[in-house]
Amino acid sequence: xxxxxxxxxxxxxxxxxxxxxxxxxxxxxxxxxxxxxxxxxxxxxxxxxxxxxxxxxxxxxxxxxxxxxxxxxxxxxxxxxxxxxxxxxxxxxxxxxxxxxxxxxxxxxxxxxxxxxxx
Numbered sequence: 798x799x800x801x802x803x804x805x806x807x808x809x810x811x812x813x814x815x816x817x818x819x820x821x822x823x824x825x826x827x828x829x830x831x832x833x834x835x836x837x838x839x840x841x842x843x844x845x846x847x848x849x850x851x852x853x854x855x856x857x858x859x860x861x862x863x864x865x866x867x868x869x870x871x872x873x874x875x876x877x878x879x880x881x882x883x884x885x886x887x888x889x890x891x892x893x894x895x896x897x898x899x900x901x902x903x904x905x906x907x908x909x910x911x912x913x914x915x916x
Contacts, residue, residue, distance in 0.1 A: 810838060815869065815881075876902070 806814075817834050818825040835844075842849050863872050867879040871887055876897065878887040890897050 811869070813838060819881075 813834070817830065823830060840849075842852075860870065863870075864877055865872075865879065869881065870877060870879040871883075872878075873887065873890065876890065878884075878890070896902065
C-alpha cells in the first residue's frame with residue numbers, strides 16, 4: 798500500500814519522489830522520467846482529476862499555515878524542520894536535545910523575512 802487510509806503518501810512514495818527530483822542531476826520534469834515514476838508508483842487516483850487537485854490544494858494550504866517554505870518539511874510538536882540537512886537536528890530533537898527548549902531555537906523568530914506569500 799502506497800498511501801494511508803486518508804490518502805497521505807507513505808515513506809516509500811516520498812523517498813521515491815525526492816530521489817527522482819534531487820538525485821542524479823537529471824531533469825525532474827522529463828516526460829520519459831515522469832512516465833517511469835508514475836509506472837513505479839501506480840497512483841491510486843487520476844492525477845488530473847478534481848479529487849487529486851483538491852488534495853493538492855488542501856496540502857498546500859496546510860503547509861502554508863504551518864509556515865513551510867522548503868521541502869522536505871517535518872512538523873513535530875509544532876516545531877518545523879525543513880530540508881534534508883535538518884535531519885540530524887530533527888533526530889537530536891526526537892532524542893530529547895535540550896537546545897530546543899532554550900533561547901537558540903526561538904531566536905530564529907526574531908529574524909525578519911525577506912519575502913512574504915500573498916494570497
